[in-house]
Amino acid sequence: MTEEKRINQSTLRLIKDDVTDIDIDAFVFYAQPNLALGAGFGTAISTRGGASIQKELDEIASPIATGDAVVSSAGKLKAKYIIHAVGPRFQEEDTEDKLRTTMRSALKRAEENGFERIAFPAMGVGFYGIPLDLCARVMIEAIKDHLEGETGIKEVIICVLDSREYKPFQSQFAKVEYEDGN
Amino acid sequence: MRWKRRKRSHKAEKVLERLDEKLNRQMVGSLLACVHCGMCTDACHYVLANPGDTTYAPAYKADRIRRLFKRHKDWTGRIFPWWVKAGSVFTDEDLEELRDIIFGKCTNCRRCSLNCPMGVDYATFNRMARGLLVSVGIMPEGVAVVSKDQWEIGNQMGVLKEDYLETLEWMAEELQAELEDPTVAIPIDKMDCDVVYSINPREVKYDPRTIADAAKIFHIAGENWTMPSEGWDMTNFGLFSGDDELGGAVARRLYEKVIELRGKKLVISECGHGYRSTRCEAPNWGKFDVPFEMESSVITMLRYIKEGRIKVDKTRNTRPVTFHDSCNNARSCGLFEEPRELLNIVCTDVREMYPNRAENYCCTGGGGAMSMSEYTPLRLKSAKIKADQLKDTGAEIVVTSCHNCVDGLTDLIRHYKLGMEVTQLVNLVANALVIEKAGVAAEQEDEVEVKGGEG
Ligand code: SF4
Numbered sequence: 001m002t003e004e005k006r007i008n009q010s011t012l013r014l015i016k017d018d019v020t021d022i023d024i025d026a027f028v029f030y031a032q033p034n035l036a037l038g039a040g041f042g043t044a045i046s047t048r049g050g051a052s053i054q055k056e057l058d059e060i061a062s063p064i065a066t067g068d069a070v071v072s073s074a075g076k077l078k079a080k081y082i083i084h085a086v087g088p089r090f091q092e093e094d095t096e097d098k099l100r101t102t103m104r105s106a107l108k109r110a111e112e113n114g115f116e117r118i119a120f121p122a123m124g125v126g127f128y129g130i131p132l133d134l135c136a137r138v139m140i141e142a143i144k145d146h147l148e149g150e151t152g153i154k155e156v157i158i159c160v161l162d163s164r165e166y167k168p169f170q171s172q173f174a175k176v177e178y179e180d181g182n
Numbered sequence: 183m184r185w186k187r188r189k190r191s192h193k194a195e196k197v198l199e200r201l202d203e204k205l206n207r208q209m210v211g212s213l214l215a216c217v218h219c220g221m222c223t224d225a226c227h228y229v230l231a232n233p234g235d236t237t238y239a240p241a242y243k244a245d246r247i248r249r250l251f252k253r254h255k256d257w258t259g260r261i262f263p264w265w266v267k268a269g270s271v272f273t274d275e276d277l278e279e280l281r282d283i284i285f286g287k288c289t290n291c292r293r294c295s296l297n298c299p300m301g302v303d304y305a306t307f308n309r310m311a312r313g314l315l316v317s318v319g320i321m322p323e324g325v326a327v328v329s330k331d332q333w334e335i336g337n338q339m340g341v342l343k344e345d346y347l348e349t350l351e352w353m354a355e356e357l358q359a360e361l362e363d364p365t366v367a368i369p370i371d372k373m374d375c376d377v378v379y380s381i382n383p384r385e386v387k388y389d390p391r392t393i394a395d396a397a398k399i400f401h402i403a404g405e406n407w408t409m410p411s412e413g414w415d416m417t418n419f420g421l422f423s424g425d426d427e428l429g430g431a432v433a434r435r436l437y438e439k440v441i442e443l444r445g446k447k448l449v450i451s452e453c454g455h456g457y458r459s460t461r462c463e464a465p466n467w468g469k470f471d472v473p474f475e476m477e478s479s480v481i482t483m484l485r486y487i488k489e490g491r492i493k494v495d496k497t498r499n500t501r502p503v504t505f506h507d508s509c510n511n512a513r514s515c516g517l518f519e520e521p522r523e524l525l526n527i528v529c530t531d532v533r534e535m536y537p538n539r540a541e542n543y544c545c546t547g548g549g550g551a552m553s554m555s556e557y558t559p560l561r562l563k564s565a566k567i568k569a570d571q572l573k574d575t576g577a578e579i580v581v582t583s584c585h586n587c588v589d590g591l592t593d594l595i596r597h598y599k600l601g602m603e604v605t606q607l608v609n610l611v612a613n614a615l616v617i618e619k620a621g622v623a624a625e626q627e628d629e630v631e632v633k634g635g636e637g
């Protein structure tokens with residue numbers, strides 16, 4: 001299961017994997033405003049990455065506003081850094097705009113920190129209830145817009161958990177009018 | 183003076199919007215049919231433990247949800263709201279108050295449903311109401327933690343893949359040592375097996391012996407079996423949280439893995455809500471046409487004995503035992519005779535608990551209650567009914583076919599100082615196994631030992 005597109009000098013890939021367990025410059029974590037790692041991917045980050053990550057986050061002034069993102073190191077994880085992006089949750093008002101802003105903030109942090117290879121989960125789907133179709137459309141639009149501009153990012157990976165998440169992203173990939181990278 | 187419409191919070195608006203989507207014929211029937219006869223009242227363990235407090239009565243709790251239906255979906259409530267007790271939610275505080283009723287005062291055990299002459303299934307729409315609140319982020323903290331773990335890690339207890347695989351390897355090694363046979367294995371992702379075995383993450387985290395015991399039974403039965411490396415969790419917190427999306431997604435991962443492995447049958451280890459979800463409810467939640475057979479491991483073990491694939495010696499389990507029916511197994515899936523048949527084959531002293539089977543009382547840890555620590559005192563108070571039931575049997579061991587019940591029972595046994603042990607059928611069957619070496623029945627152990635449950 002993989003899809004690939006070349007967007008100017010960069011590659012956009014869709015894979016099925018655990019975003020917290022891949023070798024990458026940085027991956028995005030759909031964070032809580034208070035930056036507590038908590039459950040789900042947060043469990044994986046703190047268990048695999050060690051206590052230093054939460055400790056580092058505790059030093060950052062919070063709450064983080066919805067749509068904003070901060071960066072921490074990734075402890076013992078395979079990734080080097082984590083971009084903690086606070087997105088909309090649970091049918092919040094203006095979900096689409098807020099998700100787009102969150103994507104832009106995460107990409108901006110990646111540029112600022114010189115990350116060349118970054119990975120995103122399907123942002124806010126599942127527990128936070130962002131509709132899958134909306135998520136796939138907004139994420140791919142935001143990434144495409146960003147990679148069409150001036151960028152140091154060479155590769156963006158969208159890392160989904162299962163076939164249920166894969167399918168809507170696959171459909172959105174098909175709509176991206178760039179060459180397949182495969 | 184002009185009449186002014188009361189403003190609703192965004193969350194309250196969203197809850198009412200989604201109410202429309204979630205109603206189905208079965209639910210509407212239950213919402214309409216109650217005649218407030220009160221026959222369900224004494225069916226509920228919360229009522230029995232809180233005599234005189236009408237707020238625990240199933241019909242009272244149901245009315246807190248019913249009033250929304252009456253006000254927003256039923257014409258009677260639009261015209262005569264005061265007459266049919268229609269009402270609405272306006273603020274986040276209203277939703278939080280509702281949360282404490284639907285999560286804190288009901289384990290969705292369905293005992294009241296069984297006792298209603300009108301066929302009202304309160305637990306079904308209580309679950310629906312839970313789902314409505316979860317969709318706007320209003321839920322007990324424990325429900326949020328477990329749901330997020332199951333969504334993102336793939337199992338309820340946040341067990342990472344490497345820990346799961348390591349535990350299986352460790353259990354296989356233990357088994358090799360016990361059976362003095364280096365060829366014994368717990369096969370992972372083996373293709374074309376007759377049985378794909380799925381488990382509860384609690385087994386990995388707190389009770390790995392149940393995995394080893396099941397593996398031992400499969401091995402002795404000569405089963406062509408495997409465990410999946412992914413999608414292995416057959417539990418489903420969607421049943422408890424009312425989140426059909428989660429319910430469907432979790433089960434789909436397991437179903438798709440069985441298909442990928444070309445497994446012929448999915449065997450579900452002893453877990454009431456896992457069995458009910460995976461076998462009965464999730465094909466609907468996930469809109470999935472399941473192409474293989476699904477079976478409770480209780481039936482698998484019984485089948486092995488009847489087919490002569492394993493031999494057991496009941497004199498290895500002589501301490502008095504009683505059987506606790508999991509609500510999901512017994513009341514919702516009709517699985518109550520098979521565990522008793524098996525128990526009587528592997529134990530010498532089985533004592534019935536009253537009432538039992540579909541009429542049994544909840545262990546009080548059902549409906550996800552074990553994860554909602556804010557309601558623990560309430561839960562343990564309501565557990566008095568179960569504690570009395572257990573004590574009356576005079577048994578030393580309570581057997582159940584549900585990991586959730588193991589935890590619920592262990593907790594109440596500790597609280598009420600009953601001094602009983604909790605175990606599952608897989609442990610008793612494994613303990614009673616007669617293992618023949620080179621055609622000679624070899625005694626496993628001289629001592630009869632039955633493992634206790636973990637909390
Ligand atoms: S038994 Fe049925 S009809 Fe009677 S009060 Fe209970 S739910 Fe209503």
Ligand code: SF4
Nearest residue numbers: 226288289291292294
């Ligand atoms: S479902 Fe069970 S806990 Fe809930 S009201 Fe009915 S009897 Fe009581």
